[in-house]
Amino acid sequence: MxxxxxxxxxxxxxxxxxxxxxxxxxxxxxxxxxxxxxxxxxxxxxxxxxxxxxxxxxxxxxxxALARWIEADTEEIIAAVETEPDPEQRLRRLFTKVTKPAVADPTELSLLASIDRPQVAAALRQVTERRIGYLAGLFTELGFAEDEARRRGLMAYSFYLGHTQLGHAVPSVLPSSEGFLTYLEATMDALLRPKS
Amino acid sequence: MxxxxxxxxxxxxxxxxxxxxxxxxxxxxxxxxxxxxxxxxxxxxxxxxxxxxxxxxxxxxxxxALARWIEADTEEIIAAVETEPDPEQRLRRLFTKVTKPAVADPTELSLLASIDRPQVAAALRQVTERRIGYLAGLFTELGFAEDEARRRGLMAYSFYLGHTQLGHAVPSVLPSSEGFLTYLEATMDALLRPKS
DNA sequence: GCACCTCCATACGCTGGCGTATGGAAACCG
DNA sequence: CGGTTTCCATACGCCAGCGTATGGAGGTGC
CATH class of the missing domain: 1.10.10.60 (Homeodomain-like)
Structure with missing residues (x-):
């Protein structure tokens, strides 16, 4: 047959x-x-x-599939940015490099919706901690104290996550491509300005 | 039978x-x-x-279900905060009021995963624009120019979204409840400080 | 060139959820 | 208290996707 x-x-x-x-x-x-x-x-x-x-x-x-995602989506970026010696420039490059593709790639958000699966939770935890840790390290290099560096790393990463979420949900609210650099600069300024 | x-x-x-x-x-x-x-x-x-x-x-x-969500989840909050006369206090109250419950309520994130459905997209668009508009208005009241107020509203909302996303994905990276107020204060400071 | 091992195609049974059809119960109304 | 309307229970057919069983095609070694 x-x-x-x-x-x-x-x-x-x-x-x-x-x-x-x-x-x-x-x-x-x-x-x-x-x-x-x-x-x-x-x-x-x-x-x-x-x-x-x-x-x-x-x-x-x-x-x-999760294993492949973890491997491909965090370390490569960090490695690419590490070539820049100045930490402030590194932060800026990181954000300019990462904001646009993230808006186009819903993978992480899709995974988030399935956080109840232990495998997914573990994968997200791994990349999240790695990224926030890296950011906190950057702010430390920039002269902030431990606690403050951690806070700013969190702020920066939260902003990044929220930005990509907006990019998926309602992209029209994001600044147009001309205004985008200004927007990013303003955000970097807010994150980098010393405590009052 | x-x-x-x-x-x-x-x-x-x-x-x-x-x-x-x-x-x-x-x-x-x-x-x-x-x-x-x-x-x-x-x-x-x-x-x-x-x-x-x-x-x-x-x-x-x-x-x-979407209709009920829209109605219940944005206007009520805004109305509750509107009793506060001072805009800066209003912003702070908004964030303190909103950050914790959002971390406990995955509704919005769940919906985000189904953004391809037109009904879901419309619902998310509606609440998002309303919220960002309200935030931008706050920053205008605080004396920022139109463009800058819009940018800061976006930053604030992105931060909020990212924060709740983190709360769901990897809550352990968020500051512990003692450190939380400090963290929120630091963020408010960053958002409120005038341009350099 | 044959025996074997790798990889895949097909058929099958099963489950869970959608939507329909139909009749029966409960409330309402006179 | 009988008729009507409102609301629900059951049974049915259907489809998509999971996992299994089985056998067969192609490459590989000898």
């Missing part, structure tokens, strides 16, 4: 990693709920048979 | 509003995906029969 398979000229065998990438893309586009085996299989031009060969079940796929 | 119904001593007939409230609660707890007719019916101690009498379908229920 089995028909001729692989009528496609693309015969490409798939790896577990291919599935994980596809799952990550699905999260980005439709949230965790979009990580569904059969739709992904269709999109990859294959069938569930392939999936259940590489993974035990859907949970394992989610786990793999 | 129909068995004795309403074996419960609670015979309570339900209204459309009861269903909408239940749906809103479901959104808060499990996101839009949790707005499912049969589970809600079970939770209300009734059956789908009731639901499909009050609503045409699931979409209509979601719409009703």
């Amino acid at each position: 089995v028909m001729v398979q692989r009528q496609q000229n693309k015969k490409a065998r798939l790896s577990a990693r291919d599935w994980a990438d596809a799952a990550l893309a699905a999260i980005r586009e439709g949230g965790l709920a979009a990580v569904a085996v059969e739709p992904l299989a269709a999109r990859l031009g294959t069938t569930k048979g392939s999936f259940y060969w590489h993974f035990g079940n859907r949970e394992a796929l989610i786990e793999a | 129909v068995m004795v119904q309403r074996q419960q001593n609670k015979k309570a007939r339900l209204s459309a509003r009861d269903w909408a409230d239940a749906a809103l609660a479901a959104i808060r707890e499990g996101g839009l995906a949790a707005v499912a007719v049969e589970p809600l019916a079970a939770r209300l101690g009734t059956t789908k029969g009731s639901f499909y009498w009050h609503f045409g379908n699931r979409e209509a229920l979601i719409e009703a």
